[in-house]
Amino acid sequence: MTVDIRKIGVTLxxxxxxxxxxxxxxxxVVTAYAVVRNPFAGRYVEDIQYWMADLKPLGLDLADRMIAALGDPEQVEAYGKGAIVGSDGELEHGALWHEPGGWSMRERLGDTKAIVFSAKTIGPIGTRLMIPLGHINAAYVRSHFSAAEIGAYDAPRADEILFGLAMATGGRVNARAGGLGVDAIKGQDGLR
Known part of the structure; x- marks a missing residue:
């Protein structure tokens, strides 16, 4: 199965x-999204996991576009991913982005340790989604708990999915809510 891309957008x-x-x-903060046709829209399909392999090149392409917009992958300190599924799809169709979206960023950024936070929803054309952001090496770095918005005025149509990624060069501006600081990251287990 191939990925039928209708449009791609990048925002910095x-x-x-x-x-x-x-x-x-x-x-x-850079976001990138792709609006693609949902091959499972309007019907229940039991075996959908195989589509993740087809989505991997899309994840790599979006990660490359974000890194190009930032200019240097070494600047990236936070990341996240998300999906907006059109109304003829299921939330589970958006969950297929976990591996191709998350692993693509991790592959392009090198040896990141922390999970890639995620959000997904079902919605009509114009739906916006806040992608949660977290530090790339330590999930408990509170200053990097933030969000980046994705969406498109003309998507997702009922039979589409908007897959998105986000990267940031740091935590919240003027962060002062305490917690584990960047200077205290051990980076061994992806948590601290």
Whole structure:
């Protein structure tokens, strides 16, 4: 089975401040999404896992586009993934993005340790999704708990899925809610 891509979008945000002192350099958050035809829309299919292998090149392509927008994979400190399934699909169809989306970013970024946080939903055209972000090497780094928004004005149609990825060059601007600091990461188990 191939992946029928209707459109791809990439967005780069630079956040200079959040009401407090300016951040230098600014926080950069990049998102990329692809809107694809859902081959399982409108019917129940028991065996769907095989489609994950077909989605892997798409995950790599989106990861490459985000890294190109940032300019340097070494700058990436946080990541996340998500999917918006059109109304003729199932939430489980969006779950097929876990491996191709997450592992693609991990492959491109090198030896990351932490899980890639994820969100998925079902919705009509214009649905937006907040992708949760977390530190790439230690899931308990509270300053990097954040989110990046994905969506498209014309997607997903009922028989489509919008698959998205997000990367950021740091944690929240002016983070000061405590918890494990970046300077205390051990990076051994993906948690601390």
């Amino acid at each position: 945000d630079e956040i200079h401040h959040d009401g407090g002192p300016p951040r230098t350099p600014p926080l950069r």
